[in-house]
Amino acid sequence: MTTRQSVLFDAPGPKAQRRILITNILGVLIFLGAAAFVLKGLYDQGQLAPELWSPFLTADVWQFTILPGLMNTFKAAAAAIVTSVVFGLLFGMGRLSHNKAINWISSIIVEFFRAVPVLLMMIFFWLLLGRMQIVEPADTPFYGVVIALTLYNGSVIAELVRSGVHGLPKGQREAGMAIGMTRGQSLRNIELPQALVAMLPSLISQFVVILKDSALGSIISYSELLRAMQIYGSAGPILQALTVAAVLFIIINFTLSWVANWLSRFLGSRTAGKTKPISAPPVAAKV
Amino acid sequence: MRKTRIAMAAMGAIAALTLSACGGNGGGGAGGGETGGGTEGGETIRIGIKYDQPGLGFQSGGEYTGFDVDVAKYVANELGYSEEQIEFVESPSANRENMLANGQVDMIFATYSITDERKQTVDFAGPYFVAGQDLLVSAENTDINGPDDLNGKNLCSVTGSTSAQRIKDEHAQEVNLLERPGYAECVTAMQSGQIDAVTTDDIILAGLAAQPNFAGKFKVVGNPFSEERYGVGLPKGTELCADINAAINKMVEEGAWEEALTANTEGVDYTFNEELNPPTPGDSCA
Amino acid sequence: MDSLSEYFQSYLTALETYDVVAALWVNIQLTFWAGLGSLVLGTVLALMRISPVPSFRWAGAAYVNIFRNTPLTIIMVFCILVAVFQLQLNLSSDFDFNFFLWAIIGLSVYHAAFVCEAIRSGVNTVPLGQAEAARAIGLSFLPAARLIVLPQAFRGAIAPLGNTLIALTKNTTVATVASVAEAAGLMKTMIEFRPDVIMAIFATFALGFVVIVIPIGLLTTWLSKKLAVAR
Numbered sequence: 001m002t003t004r005q006s007v008l009f010d011a012p013g014p015k016a017q018r019r020i021l022i023t024n025i026l027g028v029l030i031f032l033g034a035a036a037f038v039l040k041g042l043y044d045q046g047q048l049a050p051e052l053w054s055p056f057l058t059a060d061v062w063q064f065t066i067l068p069g070l071m072n073t074f075k076a077a078a079a080a081i082v083t084s085v086v087f088g089l090l091f092g093m094g095r096l097s098h099n100k101a102i103n104w105i106s107s108i109i110v111e112f113f114r115a116v117p118v119l120l121m122m123i124f125f126w127l128l129l130g131r132m133q134i135v136e137p138a139d140t141p142f143y144g145v146v147i148a149l150t151l152y153n154g155s156v157i158a159e160l161v162r163s164g165v166h167g168l169p170k171g172q173r174e175a176g177m178a179i180g181m182t183r184g185q186s187l188r189n190i191e192l193p194q195a196l197v198a199m200l201p202s203l204i205s206q207f208v209v210i211l212k213d214s215a216l217g218s219i220i221s222y223s224e225l226l227r228a229m230q231i232y233g234s235a236g237p238i239l240q241a242l243t244v245a246a247v248l249f250i251i252i253n254f255t256l257s258w259v260a261n262w263l264s265r266f267l268g269s270r271t272a273g274k275t276k277p278i279s280a281p282p283v284a285a286k287v
Numbered sequence: 288m289r290k291t292r293i294a295m296a297a298m299g300a301i302a303a304l305t306l307s308a309c310g311g312n313g314g315g316g317a318g319g320g321e322t323g324g325g326t327e328g329g330e331t332i333r334i335g336i337k338y339d340q341p342g343l344g345f346q347s348g349g350e351y352t353g354f355d356v357d358v359a360k361y362v363a364n365e366l367g368y369s370e371e372q373i374e375f376v377e378s379p380s381a382n383r384e385n386m387l388a389n390g391q392v393d394m395i396f397a398t399y400s401i402t403d404e405r406k407q408t409v410d411f412a413g414p415y416f417v418a419g420q421d422l423l424v425s426a427e428n429t430d431i432n433g434p435d436d437l438n439g440k441n442l443c444s445v446t447g448s449t450s451a452q453r454i455k456d457e458h459a460q461e462v463n464l465l466e467r468p469g470y471a472e473c474v475t476a477m478q479s480g481q482i483d484a485v486t487t488d489d490i491i492l493a494g495l496a497a498q499p500n501f502a503g504k505f506k507v508v509g510n511p512f513s514e515e516r517y518g519v520g521l522p523k524g525t526e527l528c529a530d531i532n533a534a535i536n537k538m539v540e541e542g543a544w545e546e547a548l549t550a551n552t553e554g555v556d557y558t559f560n561e562e563l564n565p566p567t568p569g570d571s572c573a
Numbered sequence: 574m575d576s577l578s579e580y581f582q583s584y585l586t587a588l589e590t591y592d593v594v595a596a597l598w599v600n601i602q603l604t605f606w607a608g609l610g611s612l613v614l615g616t617v618l619a620l621m622r623i624s625p626v627p628s629f630r631w632a633g634a635a636y637v638n639i640f641r642n643t644p645l646t647i648i649m650v651f652c653i654l655v656a657v658f659q660l661q662l663n664l665s666s667d668f669d670f671n672f673f674l675w676a677i678i679g680l681s682v683y684h685a686a687f688v689c690e691a692i693r694s695g696v697n698t699v700p701l702g703q704a705e706a707a708r709a710i711g712l713s714f715l716p717a718a719r720l721i722v723l724p725q726a727f728r729g730a731i732a733p734l735g736n737t738l739i740a741l742t743k744n745t746t747v748a749t750v751a752s753v754a755e756a757a758g759l760m761k762t763m764i765e766f767r768p769d770v771i772m773a774i775f776a777t778f779a780l781g782f783v784v785i786v787i788p789i790g791l792l793t794t795w796l797s798k799k800l801a802v803a804r
Contacts, residue, residue: 008704008722009625009714020626027628041660045479052500060348115786116779117743119757124775127764130385131771137385138376208642215644218468219750221379226646230469235341236500238471239654246647253642441668447765463668465752467653476658 042239052237056244061232069228070248076142076224077211080149084210085203087150088157089192095162096187106158113155119216121148126220141222145214153210160202164195201264208256215249225249332368334359335378335386335395335520339469342494342551343398351375353494355517357547358415358538359396362519365534366527380447384408387522394527395520398488411518412531412572415544417563419511420450421489423496425477426506426556431484433510434458440483441465443473450486453513470495478504488515490548493557506556516566528572539565584773587763596759597781603677603745603755604785608738610681615688616723622693625714633689640686645679645744649751652679669754676748680741687737695730696722698802728800735793739786756781 012020042048055061094106113121126144129135135143168191176186196203218227226245233241336355337344343353356375363373378386378397386392387409398418401411424431431437434454438461444451446466455462465482467473474495476482485492489507496505519531538544544565621633640648652675656662664674699722707717727734746757760778764771 008623008708008717010708012625016625023626024628027626027632031632038655038660042655045659047659058348064347064349111787112779112783115739115743115783115790117746117757117782119746119749120760120775120778120782123757123761124764124771127761127768128771128775130381131768133385133389136391137382137389138378138391140382212642212644215646216747218646221381223377226644230471231339232347234339234469234471235345235347235498236471238469238475239659242647242650242654246643246651249644249647250639250642254638257638257642465668465672467752468750472654472658475654479658479661481658481661 047239052240055237056240065228065232066225066244066248069223069225069245072142072222072228073211073214073224076145076149076214076217076222077207079146080153080210080214081207083146083150084154084157084206087154088161091154091158092161092165093187093192095158096165098183110155110158113151114159116152118148118152118213119219121151122216122220124148141217141220144220145217145222145224149210149213152213153206156206156209157203160199160206161192161195164199165191167198168194197267200267201260204256204260204263208253208260211256212249212253331372331374332363332366332394333374333376333392334363335376335383335392335397337379337397338377340398340491340494341498343491344396346375346377352551354416354490354547354551355396355398357551358535358544359394361538361543361547362394362396362531362534365537366530383520387520390522393522394531397520398491398515399518399520400515401518405520408523410521410523410525410528410572412521412528413518413535413568414516414566415519415535415538415568416490416517416548417560417566418488418490418515418517419560420453420486420513420515421492421511422508423474423477423485423492423505424483424508425480426504428483428506432508434486434512437462437484439463441481443467443476443482443485444487445470445473448487450488450513454486458512474501474505484508489557490552490559493552493555496555496557497552502554509558511560514563532568532572535568580770580773583767584770587767587770587774588777590767591759591763593756593759593777593781596754596756597778597785599673599753599755600742600745600748601785603673603680603748603753604738604742606677607680607684607745608741610677611684611688611737611741612734614681614685616692618685618689619692619696619726620718620723622689623696623718637686637689640683641690643683645683645747646750648683649676649679649747652676652682653751672752676751676753679751680745680748684737684741684744687740688734691730691733691737692723692726694733695726695728698729699725725802728802731793731797731800735789735797738793739789742786742789743782 010016039048056066091106091110094102095110097103097106122144125147126140129140129143130137165187172190172194173183173186176190177183181189214224215226217224218230221227223231225248226242229241229245230238233239336351336353336359338346340353340355344355345351345353359375360370360373364370376386376392378392378395380397383395383397383399384405387395394412396415399405399411401414405411422431422434422437431440435458437454437459440459441463442451442454443465444467446468448466451464451466455464465473465476467476470485470487470491473482473485477485478501485495489509489511492505492507495501496507519535521527521531535544548559618633618636621629622637624630624633653672656678657671657675663671665671703721703725704717707721712720746755748755749758756778760774763774767774
């Protein structure tokens, strides 16, 4: 990246360095000014009062609000990650199938669920399960979150599988055929394992999406971190509670993103495929 | 080859997980059904409350507080359950009927208004309080004295609330409605002057304004424009109704009822509707 | 057969009571304005990330890392809670329109991080020689970026930009937490009051989004092929 950037401008001379210094200072001043404006506004409204913030340092809030909320966030995300990977593998292989009917059905399902907003699906499955009474009423938000996240992210993973396999050199399959494997055998034994390694970084970025989107569960009353904090804040410190939630989400997702980047460098040498995030589909997926 | 086997093992594990998850749920459901029978003794009792309504039903730091909780504890005690035997369960408005039907809770104290429509699917004991939809305004406010003064004002309520729509339909068509996910957001907006009034049942408003963070800043207008009879939600066909009503009567007679009410609305310019309260429970038992 | 036509009849009455098209139109408007907003902001951020000024580079990277890792729901809630309720930054004297504008800002702020990364990936497709040539003829950073690098970068970034636009279209449903009356909120109300036709209601909204999203996908794929810089 650095070589790429430095090509856009010459190494700064003494005059340019002074200009850069001035711009640097200006940049910092602008940032500080904006921060001061926001903090002053919040201070004037009394939102910075220490007694509104101090509860979040007490063990009680962590034990009964933050940790249970985080647990629920992780529970929904973990369940959705497992089911989306299964969904993605099934329909990704479906889209690679040479059977026309399977290929066609998989394509329609994948394209449909990629086009429908996750929130719409969550609301729908939550209310549908509530009416059908097949799961405990208190669990309907959980299943609503997991099903919606699975259908959407599973479809994205299916696309990842497909482009992962397409990204492998043709020789891999040809080698499989040469030693007498069928197409399916070569797909399962040679191509998929390598494609999975190649798509691992993109897959982990997709897990960040799942974790982030699990916060939509707060809209359908699933008690994940965001909603747990909303409930705690309902006696007053709502702004503070949500700030803490935001910081926690950023830390967790940042760590996961960092792992994804690290993996893509680490795995680069281990597969014939490309570990760099694959072009078209995954970018949409990451949003 | 090795990788494939690991992948296969992973798939197997996932399948097993999914299966066991389903099995676990089935078992839980059956267990809930048993407690739903409501046998007295060493068993626990599961009571549905709200978790996010300070002053009525509120969970904070593992403690449950509020008027609903106090009445629930008193009634459960009269039915032979000690405080340790009570298990509080969150029951959001949308889930209340289902939770009773499935036996997930034995009874519900959660600002649950008795209506003819609901009576078709659940039984009610009580009422233990008669609330009315009302307005919360800033303590210095003098120009809003009822729902008819809201033309051109900004009114906040929570998503799916009926009282805001009622004001727009029947009292003030020019009102600006805003729906937020929780009342705390409405109240913070009112603190900064972006919102003129918040509407829902008067006791919910009073409970909210009684929170230490808001103390002395708001008042309940005291001009209710509806009648909400809070009942104890019970599964259809239960035998507990009469006992619960007796317990509520006792609570009122002993003065514990009024004590709980004042304690939970302390410091707020609010008096409950004395014509209708304390109510005489009983008419709802089948 | 009879029950089917009955179902269809009650579905039609549900459609008469609630204006689905108007709600979806709100989502389209949000998409359009937030799309413009995030494109402008994202381009500025991308410029900052490749600029010679370290503090700008640092700020651009920090912005992208923070907003890409925060749930959109939280960003939306903060727009309302902090900007409108606490700082009282009213963009319009019209009560509802104010929230609509803030929803656009929330959506723009979030998706700008993804637009920035899309453009940066586009910058990577521009061969080194192009930037070197720009420097050789004496262009400094901004003119080189404006005249040589960005025009080619945009053409190389159309596919990821299109994907961001599709994601934005779907994410406009989250505007419901900014108190904007749009499709997700309407669907919830409709199902609550007309649970008898729940399937048909969901199918209507889902198809509504499919009809909006699929043409965007086709168009960007076509554009990215047509405008690809031949190398």
